[in-house]
Amino acid sequence: MAQRAGGGKSGRVAGPLDQERIRRAKEELLTKGLLDSGTLNSGVREVIDRSWRRCIGEEVQSVQPPHRGSLVTNSALEEAAEPVLARLADHLADVRVAMFLSDNSGNILSRKASEPRQRSRLDSAYAAEGFDFSERTIGTNGMGTSLAERRPLVIQGNEHFSERLAAFSCAGAPVFEPFTGRLLGTFSLAANTEDASPLMGAITVDVGRQIESNLAATLEMHDHALVRSYLYANRNKRDQVIVINEQTMFANTAGLSHLGPGTHAMLWHYLNDNAPTRDKCRMPIPLQSEWHEAEVEMIDRGSGSSPTYMIRVLPEQDSGLRLDRGEAATARRRSPATTRSPRPPVHPVPAVDEQLSQVARHRECLALDGGPGTGKRHTAAAFLRTHFAQQDPHVVDVATLLPDEGPQWFVAATTALEAGRPVIVQHLQDLAPLQVNRVKALMRPAESHVPVVVTVDGDSAPAHVSSLISQMATTVALPDLRDMSEHIPGLIDAVLSELEGSEHSTKFSSEAQQLLIRWSWPGNLAELRRTVEQLVRRMPGRVIQIADLPAQIQGARSGRRLSMIETSERETILRALQQFAGNRSKAAEALGIGRTTLYRKMQAHNIEV
Structure with a gap:
């Protein structure tokens, strides 16, 4: 049922004569604070009073809402809503009313407004695609407050928390996912207060139900293969069964132990690259704790649709026998970030972790080789903490040493080693030739059982550094x-x-x-x-x-190259933003476009200020 847009306990619609009284009640609440209880006695509806108080508690400023950009999307909701909104747009072509679709966070996914003057007024209020119209950012409004209350609402004039929206009347209805009841977003209508119709609330409820009906049909079509595959695979309750598509993954109780927070993303990515396109096959797959052999079958759901994979995880006694040497080597190389060892892994790649363990067992000087950002310093600290459990290491940063710098740093490092404290020497590729012998002296005391770890970017290391490492240390390469x-x-x-x-x-x-x-x-x-x-x-x-x-x-989702016109437009926007030190209002004025248009183009071209 649609929520009546009534005032107070009487249920009256707040008419024009009540707007001034509502405005004064809001100002009084803002002045006196949340402990004031006079708003309801002023004819303000309970739902509006609750919303205003939430806004005050959240310290809503009612200024420009954040712009999430054109990349904000909810494809399932938008696909279900598009035919409904297209039909309604034809019926409302001559009516000055705008339609909005938002996601469950209040981000505007779509706006349809045919009258130019109304579009201009909506742009001035930031009521456009990509803007966040949740209650916590812009205050009481038909879209955001419907989400907060999870029910249809009509918000009129000064009932809006923001003065910027006081010229509008808005009706909003939440849209829920069929079967699960999950809140997906809202459909709402907005019009100038003088053009508002009493039917707006009923229309939003009806449109919301039509969208939900389309969602139900879409879900039934898209997930039919998923459910059918699961029921078929789960005939033997002892089997460990997992069924997965691009959006969903579920398992029977026997298979639940293999699932974790990151399993869906990791498994879906792996199956898309490696799974068969036709018949059932046996193959190793990455699950939460380790690799397992499984029977994998892809269920084709037609052109343009992502597949569903039906997986039966094989028992341990079967899986170990099914991997040939090549498959086992691949699985060990690409294994998820855990091992069977009781200790925590130093590095997520098991092959690298095993190399580090061997270095620790034989008390060798360790050289970690990797490009910038590969985690050399973090791995060095984890290596010392895991295998030696000694005090925090003494760190020497070669990049900060001058070519002819005195021995103070060397004395400090030697003192740390004598006290049983491990040493990390980082950025060895920047080592000056004059300092080679000092570092070599640090790397020698393996017999004292006090570990020394050096980090280096081997690709940029000069010959004297490469020679030093080859003489003194065991190198373990860290992958990108x-x-x-x-x-x-x-x-x-x-x-x-x-x-x-x-x-x-x-x-x-x-x-x-x-x-x-x-x-x-x-x-x-x-x-x-x-x-x-x-x-x-x-x-x-x-x-x-x-x-x-x-x-x-x-x-990076699209991977599409920009056309010459798009490249020129992007460069022009960048120059304007640079000219005005990132001031988007001035840049938009200089470009001869509105701020809303500028925000859309910045998001489309991946431009950040």
């Missing part, structure tokens, strides 16, 4: 992140485990993890760590979605 992308879910979990409070409980959706797996990571592990920590600081305790990822990572 793009060469071990299947470990990214585990690496994300490792970063999150180091955080505290609400940041520790932050999660990444499977879709976001899949995009992170496909990213090239030119900055290696350092870039991954910085990206994860930045997202967690911005959205602690939330589930990170694709729309929350950095623009350059989102933009």
Whole structure:
């Protein structure tokens, strides 16, 4: 049932004569604070009073809402809504009313407004695609408050928390996913208050139900193969059964032990690259704890649709016999970020971890070789902590030493070794020839059982450094992140485990993890760590979605090259932003376009200020 847009207990629609009284009640509440209870006596509806108080508690500023960009999307919701909105747009072609579709965070996915003057007014209020119209950012409004209350609402004039929206009347209805009841977003209508119709609330409810009906039909079609495959594979309850498609994964109770937060993203990425296209086959697959052999069968659901994979994990006594030498070597090389060893792994790649263990067992001087950002310093510290459990290491950064610098740094490192404290010498590729003998002296005391670890970028190391390492140390090469992308879910979990409070409980959706797996990571592990920590600081305790990822990572989805016109447009926008020191309002004015248009183009071209 549609929520009546009534006032107070009488249920009256707040008419024009009530708007001034509502405005005064809001100002009084803002002045007196949350303890004031006079708003309801002023004719303000309970739902509006609740919303205003939430806005005050959230310290909503009612200024420009954040722009999430044109890359904000919910494809299932948009596909289900498109035919409904197209039909309604034909009926409302001569009516000055705008239609909006938002996701469950209040981000506007779509806006349809046919009248130019109305579009201009909506742009001035930032009511356009890509903007966040949740209640916590823009205050009480038909879209955001419908999400917060999870029911249809009509918000009129000064009932809006923001004065910028006071000229509008809005009706919104939440859209729920069939069968699960999950809140997907809203459909809403907005009109100038003088043009508003009493039917707006009823229309939004009806449209919302039509969208839900389309979603039900789509879900039934898309997931039919998933459910059918699961029921077929689960006939023997003792089998460990997993069924997966691009959006969903589930298992019977026997197979649940193999699933974890990052399993869907890692397994889907692996199957897309390696799974058969036709008949059932046996193959090793990455699961939560380790590699297992399984029977994998792809269920084709027709052209243009992603496949469903039916997986039956084989018992341990069968799986070990099924892997030939080549498959076993591949599995060991690409194994997920855990091993059978009771100790925590120093490095997520088992082959690398085993090499490090051998160096530790034989008390050899270790040289970690890798490009920038491959985690050499982090691996060195983990190596010492895991295998030697000694005090924190003394660190010598060769990059900070002058070519003719005196022996003070060498004396300090030698003193640390004599006291039983391990030493890390990093950036060895920057070592001056005059300092070679001192570093060689540090690398000798293996017989004292005090470990020394050096880090080096072998590709940029001069001949005297390469010679020093070959004489004094055992080299273990650290791979680039793009060469071990299947470990990214585990690496994300490792970063999150180091955080505290609400940041520790932050999660990444499977879709976001899949995009992170496909990213090239030119900055290696350092870039991954910085990206994860930045997202967690911005959205602690939330589930990170694709729309929350950095623009350059989102933009990597298409892989499309820009046309000459698009390249020229992008360069022009960059020059304007540079000219006005990132001031987007001035840049838009100089370019002769509106700010909203500029925001859209910046997102389309992956431009960040």
